[in-house]
Amino acid sequence: MLHPRRSAQYVLLCDLCEAAPVQSHCERCNINLCKACVGEHLSDTSKRHNVVSYLHRESTRNYSKCPKHADEHCKHYCEKCDIPICITCVSAGKHKGHDISDVLEKLSSKTQSLQEDLEELETRIYPRYEKMASDIQTDKAQLETNYGKLTRAADQQEKILHREITAIVNQRKYDIREKKNKHLSTLNRNTDEITQKMTEIKQIMSDLKSVLESNDISFTSTYKSRNSEFRTLPPKVRITLPSFSPQKINKDQLNEMFGSVTSLSITTEEQDDTMKSPEAVSSPPVKPLLDEPRLVATTNTEYRPLFSVRCLSDEQIWTCGDSKIMKLLDLQGKLLTSIQTESRYRPEDIAVTRDGNLVYTDFENKTVNIVKNKQIRTVIRLQGWAPLNVCSTTSNDLLVTMINDNETQSKVVRYSDSIETQTIQFDDQGRSLYSYGNYTKYINENRNLDICVADYWSSAVVVVNQSGKLRFRYTGHISNTEKSFDPVGITTDSQSHILTADFRNHRIHILDQDGQFLRYIQNCHLRDPHGVCVDTRDNFFVVELDTGKVKKIQ
Template sequence: MDPFRRAQIILLCDLCKTAHLQSHCERCDINLCQTCVGKHLSDSSIRHKVVLYKYRKSLNYSTCPHHADELCKHYCEKCDLPVCSTCVSSSKHKGHDISDILEKLSSKTESLQKDLDELETRIYPRYEEMASDVQTEKAPLETNYGELTTIADQQGEILHREITAIVNQRKSDIQEMKNKHLSTLNKNTEEITQKMAELKQIMSDLKSILKSNDVSLTSTYKSRNSEFRTLPPKVRVTVPSLSAQKINKDQLNEMFGSLSPLSINTEHGDTMKSAEAVSSPPVKPLLDEPRVTATIDTGYRQLFSVSCLSEDQVWTCSQLNNTMKLLNLQSELLTSIQTKSGDTPTDIAVTRDGDLVYTDDSNNTVNLIKNKQIQTVITLQGWRPLSVCSTASDDLLVTMDSDDYKPSKVVRYSGSTEKQSIQFDDQGRPLYSSDAYIKYLSENKNLDICVTDQSASAVVVVNQSGKLRFRYTGHLSNTKQSFKPVGITTDSQSHILTADRHNDRIHILDQDGQFLRYIHCDLESPLGLCVDIRDNLFVAECITAKVKKIQYL
């Protein structure tokens, strides 16, 4: 009998309570009917994982050690352990940050898988390579030391009886060095082999944990990958040499030739970089003469922002028009979307998933457009959202000022949740000017947050934690007007590019704020900037309302 037909009476959707279930969300541990799947997935703040009900994974919740009848479906961040609902409400965990065990399980499982991948593909092969190198070094020992013995024998035959004692002594020295050399390499082999055995056991344990899907084992797992990234010491032993000299009976011992001491040097094991550190981009030098490769006519009266969807498609917007346009390199309109409020957008950005985000300072909202449907993800009270960018971790960074245009700050959001606020330096002084100008921003590859501050005539760069790194206030050169940076973007080389609108040029800086070069390309009032995945620069010219695609690397 079909199991779904047999279960029609009892297997109902957990949301509507009426329709027969079809699917299961492993992230939320909830059963869904076909109609409710779409409603459930509409909450984009959570990364749902919906599968057909028959393919669902059963979770092995651990039983609470203090409340035997309850399962641990929560996680105490401070105590670093799974807890049940009764534990959460008890005084023992009062004031502690409590998260969903499924969220913790997801991140822990991801971490375990990363560790296993690194051990299997990077760390263990290096240990195998080292073990092979030691075996290779041991192979010629007999030949090398045999040659030394032969030299000693030849010298002994020339000197006959007079040097028999010396010959025997030298051979004894050679044998002792050989034994010590071999013993040293054997010891090194044992150390490496022991580490390899530990690694095999860890990899086996990780596979067992991942396969078991046991919440307790997964949540209590502690990574040891950093311990094994530092490879064991590698022993370098130099084979001694024997220098022979002509016979002189008065100086037989000296003329026979001295045997150089056995040189054993232990090199500290290299520390392997993590997989994330290894994946650095290839170096792309700057072109001496940047060139325009395409020009897009947007049709706006004035153009303010541009954001790349792909190498040949860009989103654009104007603060004189409430419609955002998706255009290709041939200036063809592919899609147009009006703002939810009917007022003009302040700034736009494209997320890692290819969705469009825009800020609307008329109603203090940040909005996400997915499948042409507009969803308000952030609503501010007392603050106006200005510029927005999507980060490598899929967060949103938003510059904003207060309703009276005085304080300004940068805020990081994960979905609708505020995670970080950046407003003051270590001495409590404001990082950014208080004015009505839009402060554009971009996240660099090293996770620095780069903000343009027109009133201060500066680019203000802070690190990931919000600590001030430097301020760039322009380059000494013949310019028409003072430096007033507007649009800003970064590329795969961690260059910082900022638009100098009044001087019709782009400044290129390195990640530490050192000026490298200008981009001119007959630009007219450049304002918005973005870079695509191949490091092509797109420049929004405010007055001409055109977007120029520029190759500069």
């Protein structure tokens, strides 16, 4: 407070009388005293005191009272017990052998750590959350605009279909009018012919009456009968009315013709790198291909032959071959678990869902099955068709390649929760996108949601967009002149590269998302590469059909 006689100066007053300036300080009671009040304070003999000059006092602003010794302040810190303690606690023996430090030094260290945390929260972490929240608000604000575009696209398609239907209806009405006019014209001609005959007959009848009434031999002798001419009636025209045969509306075809709205793809992007300390280095967004691929691991599966591999994690792989048993292995080849197909036929192909469940196709049994907690459940049962290969999409749908029983048709079908939601079979000219042979058609969804099929029988990689419209066919690189291009397994990485196994040429083709050839993988001693996949770090896994080995390539 301001001193009454020194109006421009602040003066610290005694804590007891609150009137006289401070001259002393009791370190044990942490109280400021004037000269007159020192004696009164020391008269309290219920506790010990240590009164010193105020100028020579120790700073006690950060000392707390000891919970076990009320007269003491905690001026020390037990590192092992991680608590502040007083001098009596130190001498009491409970903390004997423990590292003891000065409480103010410990406070300073912890304060520095807290200050760093606060600074990081204020300058790095919280602003990122703010930006994420702002981005979400921006996305929400754009919802009406973006979905409005979809609605307008549907309205435009509706107008186009209405226009086409109106044109078709008008054409049919024109055809009906033409047929009606032709019908009427035919009837009019027939009427004219009959009317003419009737006129002639009436004239003859009148002439005959006149001859008979005249009783004149000259008229009678000149009369020539025409009755035989009129006994044969003109041909009767029979006209069958045309009919209208409306086709039964196939709602599925109508839906397909109108167009479809793709599935809402909801994915999460790990943002741990944004939460690292300032010293941490984040990974670059684009991962360039290595100049030379490196073989980093080889796993022996004991299958002969070996068909497919799928990553459950970066260290565990599901495999299947010419056996009814599917194996989960680590990269050293140790068997972690095995599953036997329900039908006891070998699986045609396997996949792993986003939830980590195993999926397999059973060609002989015409089923697609999911394995959860080692329990097998049939999720798709086909009739007239048999499943070949399968993959799980980012939206946790299943894409299945299949052929019909007499091997004259093939297609890709999307299933959401066991319900068929999309069929991909023909291009815009009505030609089949895929070959009909009973050969592998490995399938994978790219990060840009393109659907990529390695069609072995047609020697092509066929890529359509998420709506099923053909984007491109890749039929091999110009340098691939020694043998035909025989694509088998196919997969994609985080950069939307497409990687496919060229079986007879013992190498891997790497394409960009638009089908442009980038390079080969061919220096890792590959033999008859078949099924392929990538892990979360874009490490490439490829199976060798005859050796039964899985090779991990970086």
